[in-house]
Amino acid sequence: VLATLNFVTGARRPTLADVATAAGVSRALVSIVIRGVPGASEATRARVIAVADELGYRPDQRARLLRQRENRVLGVAFDVRRAFHSDLVGALYTAAEAVGYDVVLSGVTTGRSEQRAVTTLLDERCGVVIALGPTASRAELEGLARRVPVVTIARRLRAVGVDTVRTADAAGLRDAVDHLVGLGHQRIVHVDGGKAPGAADRRRGYRDAMTRHGLRDFIDVVGGGDTEEDGARATAGLLADLRPSLGRPTAMVAFNDACALGVLDTLLRSGRNVPAQVSVIGFDDSRLARLAHIDLTTIAQPIDGLARAAVDCALQRLTTDPVAAPTVGSDIELPPWLIVRSTTAAPSTGA
Amino acid sequence: VLATLNFVTGARRPTLADVATAAGVSRALVSIVIRGVPGASEATRARVIAVADELGYRPDQRARLLRQRENRVLGVAFDVRRAFHSDLVGALYTAAEAVGYDVVLSGVTTGRSEQRAVTTLLDERCGVVIALGPTASRAELEGLARRVPVVTIARRLRAVGVDTVRTADAAGLRDAVDHLVGLGHQRIVHVDGGKAPGAADRRRGYRDAMTRHGLRDFIDVVGGGDTEEDGARATAGLLADLRPSLGRPTAMVAFNDACALGVLDTLLRSGRNVPAQVSVIGFDDSRLARLAHIDLTTIAQPIDGLARAAVDCALQRLTTDPVAAPTVGSDIELPPWLIVRSTTAAPSTGA
């Protein structure tokens, strides 16, 4: 019976019409059955499903989306090179599929700009764009938001039509400082993230916390960055520098885990013992930090929470009337938390 | 003039029909102009383009793909968690766009299986599936290949309808051993990759090279893996073990860079000096290896070459008649190369 259908001979994949013919019903009915919506008897339902299975039928997603009014697709623009983005993408898949939405990815890389990534998403007519740590200007993002709802993750920004969800960066650094002070540290330096997203907030959190602990005189921010190299360079400079006024730091809080790894590595190579001589704290709780032989004390980003919040914002925009007055989007800030591992300890008494 | 068009009032984006109306021509003509194919006078061409620009028109990719006969879309299934996959994705974007093909990504993560990732790709009707280091069985991949052309990267496999492109893993390890022997090393151990893709070939390459150099008695493969943790564990075991018959190794070749980092870190923490006391070589030339403070000697994977070859295979399948007799696909093996950095040196004479 199946051998008579033309798609068996060619390379063509079975369509809804093929299933309808084979099952002896109309296309509309097959559509109803496939989508699992009410409107078909149990008998037909079973038969159609059986035929569809036998034929290996799978609905054509493009046709489906083209026809559908509302667009249940979340476009995610992320930087392929950033481990943190990869983690977020994983969490976004989970969060989106939990509420029955599809995710389509668009990567930025060397040679493929953020602009390009977003354009691709727009051309696929996804219903909302979720941009991870976008580098575009506020004006550009607002321009984008005029065409499609935009949600940004990990970028502090107030812009018309753009929702933002991010980690409470300042609070994270405050927790780190609190932890170290609790252990008895005073000479705590912050290797910062320069102009990286969130770096300003983290610097502020560090300064505030130090001040609150009466350690204003020990405040010491050294220029770092968001890579291991940055952390290594900053630490090398610190070791070379005598800093008579501040003395040798007994603890270092890095901008992120990558930076902290550079710090760690440089300390180790110079013969310092961590945490006996120097304590080190990172930020992100990336896979790197969790590795047994690194076992870095760090401030964990609420990745799953960020993803869920972003998806929530997206749904909000998608299910709400788009002709509503465009206004500055919501700004959701989620708290990070401290994870104590083995790179922090009380300062050595004799130091 | 534009204010009269309904899409200005609503959130709807302009369609080809809108452009046609505004320009006073037929939709077919606009289509011709937009695609840049011959069949329109210069005058209309200019006018249509002007109108399209003013309206901010962008063709709907879904509709376009739906209508088009041939499918110029490459579906890429990759593991979001693997840095090597991210690098490949970047290269694939470049390679595909160079020949005018689109790439659609589908990630596998914790909670999103490879199977799922591929199904999504199929539902979007991409013309070919490029699977990075797939874990599916040969039977499963052949089943997939019956529905759509399949190209695998970084997986040794001979299967009907499946093209494979991969690095010459054995040759890579041979180069590593040659380099070390050239420096004067004899006690060279290989921290292997266990069951990871390519691990068997690399082990073989190591054994062959050692044998060829008359170092059969020094052959020493210790169980590792593809993570930093694996490398660290293997090295810790090695340091604890006295290995009276083989003596202390003066050089270690790891399965990959991540593993090598674990090796490096453990050596450092145990007070060993690299490369003065022990030389270390990785595999991949990942971003990690290139970091200035790591500066790992490694075997570079030909990432761009792999990506280009994969895209070539895909084009081949796409432009060739699909009814051709299904046969075992091509198997392309690309040579890696040695990159000497600062973790290798001649063995210390007194050792």
Added chain:
DNA sequence: ATGAAAGCGCTAACAG
């Protein structure tokens, strides 16, 4: 060079 008409595979109104 231009336009009319058909249809890709699907869903959504509306009839029966």
Added chain:
DNA sequence: CTGTTAGCGCTTTCAT
């Protein structure tokens, strides 16, 4: 419960 009809936005004959 089931089928018919009418598109989604685009490309593609085929006329003109």
